[in-house]
Amino acid sequence: MIFTKMHGTGNDFIIIDDRDEKFLNRESSIAKILCDRHFGIGADGILVIRNSNSADIEMIIINSDGSYAAMCGNGIRCFAKYAYDENIIKKNEISIMTGDGIKIAKIEDNGGIAEKVKIYMGTASFETKNIPALLKEDIINHTIFVNNKEYKINSMLMGVPHTVVMGKLEKFDVNEGKYIEKYNEIFPEGTNVNFCEVVDESHVKVKTWERGAGATLSCGTGCCASAVAANKLGLTGKKVQVSVPGGIVYVEIEEDGVYMIGDSMITFRGETDLI
Structure with missing residues (x-):
């Protein structure tokens, strides 16, 4: 397996390009092996690249314990930078399918490389049924x-x-x-x-x-x-x-939702025989 290690403000991920679906339905076990910081590569999670019929690209997020995550803010910045820098999707606005719906990444280019990424994160919901939480009223203070x-x-x-x-x-x-x-x-x-x-x-x-x-x-x-x-x-x-x-990251709350701006970094690339 060829992989790329990235981080967004220290939140680190292993990027796996699986557009040919070689590792389909194995993501959980792969994450637990690769994310181990002593016996694997070490990371907070893996980000799997897949093709999408409704967006430019799809991001699958698996935590280090093998559990699925619908969305990850630092992860999607890393994901967008990787897709842009590797010419998978060379657009200044990239639509990314996630478990929380389609997110838009706006790329600030510097010499063909994504320097900053601004992500539309959607809206926050305090409705307890959406969280989900077992209380009837909003959980505030x-x-x-x-x-x-x-x-x-x-x-x-x-x-x-x-x-x-x-x-x-x-x-x-x-x-x-x-x-x-x-x-x-x-x-x-x-x-x-x-x-x-x-x-x-x-x-x-x-x-x-x-x-x-x-x-x-x-x-x-x-x-x-x-x-x-x-x-x-x-x-x-x-x-x-x-x-x-x-x-440091920056958060802007607009009428249509929440935006996050920050950078991300490729730390190293490699090949592993663990999978």
């Missing part, structure tokens, strides 16, 4: 107790389920997210967990526990969810710099 600790949570569907906990980051260990993720009294399918600190009205800091991957250096959909939650609570404006352990 809702109090829960996990392991005898109080959390004020804000939950939404931002492509995938996200829960945002506001507060000083120093008060939270990101690994606390594993217990909120599986808080079955509310989240029957689990949730991604973001701890978000507001610096000022245009800047937040975030650290994320990802459902299916654990603590990551960055989560694109989590950055968007955190910006949306902070704005909804009246703590920030509609254009926000989001600082994560792996770098």
Whole structure:
């Protein structure tokens, strides 16, 4: 198998071009093998390239534990850059089919290479049936107790389920997210967990526990969810710099939805005999 390793603000992925469907229906087992950081290549997940009848290209996302993800913000930036740089789709606007529908990637070109990618991430839904969550009312500043600790949570569907906990980051260990993720009294399918600190009205800091991957250096959909939650609570404006352990992305909240802007990087290419 030929592969490319990429990352978006430290959220790393293995890109596999499978337009000939050689690995069809094997994605889960492949992800668990390749993403192992000791016995494999090491990554937070794999991104599989497939042809699409309704978009320019399709992205299949599999987490490191083998579970399927409908959407990944950092992943789709890496995916779009790869498709552009490798001349698979050489357009300044690329339509990408995901499990959360078609997303549009706008490419900022620099000498034939995608330097920045702006992604239309869709809209955030606070309806509990969409998250899904087992409460009737929107989850905004809702109090829960996990392991005898109080959390004020804000939950939404931002492509995938996200829960945002506001507060000083120093008060939270990101690994606390594993217990909120599986808080079955509310989240029957689990949730991604973001701890978000507001610096000022245009800047937040975030650290994320990802459902299916654990603590990551960055989560694109989590950055968007955190910006949306902070704005909804009246703590920030509609254009926000989001600082994560792996770098910086920018989130813009428009009338038609949420946009994320950031870079991505190819770290290395290789061939593996593990598959």
